[in-house]
Amino acid sequence: MEFKDLKDIFDFYKKYAYAIGFPIKKRNLKKGDDGELRYVTFTCSREGQRIGNSSGSFKLQPTIQMGCKARISASSDVHGVWRINKVHLDHNHETSPSKSRLYRCNRELSSHVKHKLEVNDLAGIPLHKSFNSTVVEAGGYDNLSCIEKDCRNYVEKVKRLRLGEGNAIAIQAYFAKMQTQCSRFYFSMDLDDESRLQNVFWADNRCRQAYKKFGDVVTFDTTYLTNKYNMPFAPFVGINHYGQSTLLGCGLLSSEDIDNFVWLFRTWL
Structure with missing residues (x-):
């Protein structure tokens, strides 16, 4: 074929x-x-x-x-x-x-279900009630192409993307201010298809100079969570000549999926 x-x-x-x-x-x-x-x-x-782990520990x-x-x-x-x-x-x-x-x-969410989940979330309607309403509208569970977990994951991601209009504008204004004070300050903001803030990366001159001297080994970790939006904080860290950790750049991600990591690593490079 x-x-x-x-x-x-x-x-x-x-x-x-x-x-x-x-x-x-x-x-x-x-x-x-x-x-x-x-x-x-x-x-x-x-x-x-x-x-598996043969030791059984x-x-x-x-x-x-x-x-x-x-x-x-x-x-x-x-x-x-x-x-x-x-x-x-x-x-x-x-x-x-x-x-x-x-x-x-x-499994996938239709555009209609996505819109309904977003509207209900803004209205303060609990997720399980929104999902039950979707089930009834579809005529039963067998007619849905998603499960409640998919809906919950989508709503949580939207909350991160929403990030509060004031917060997104404040981040951009702060970075612009930093750039005027230090020409070597670098930042990049990634927007989704609906122009919502999705990912952020920044590195000041100290980070960039540190990378030139201590960039032989770079560690990357997203186990940190920050603020009420639970956006993964993604620092790039090196080791200086004293054996101490030194920051080489920072990122905030809307979610830990492939596209976001690809954007972050390319921006970092």
Whole structure:
């Protein structure tokens, strides 16, 4: 089977997996000698084996990984046409079409549900009541493409993005003031599609000079949380010649997802 791009293959396999009743994931993406993406493998999410702690000193967490071999592999030619060249359909576990909508790869919030959740949150309506209202409107749980956890995660992310109009303006004004006082002060503010403040990065001249001298080893940690919005604080830290920590730059993230980390690291570079 041939496809015009990678997305078409993924959507095809995802639709098949939905009908059979198993979750999928991207397993391997490889580039050719020309630097272009040429090889890809999509597998059942229960592929692989998680290596546990043999000492037993910690309680092992449950896992869905059980070595399932179901997968498809594909490659593209010089014209960008993708062709499936390997297929394995058998699973070593039961599949369930009735549970397909609950798998993470299939769950999503419609624009209507997102808007309703935001409005209800601003009105002070508890999340569980908003979700129950969405269930009733959809005609039951089976007609929803999301679960309550997805709604809660979305509302929490929106709260971080909202960040208070006054706070976002205050941050920008403060950074602009710092830049007039120190020409080497650098900052960048990342906005989402609705022009809401999403991520922030800044580094003053002291941080930038410290990196030149102590940038051999840089640590990065987002385990810190700050203010009522619980936005992860992301400091870049180095070690000076006294063995002490020295700040090399700072960031605030709306959430710890791939896109935000990519933005932060590129801005840092």
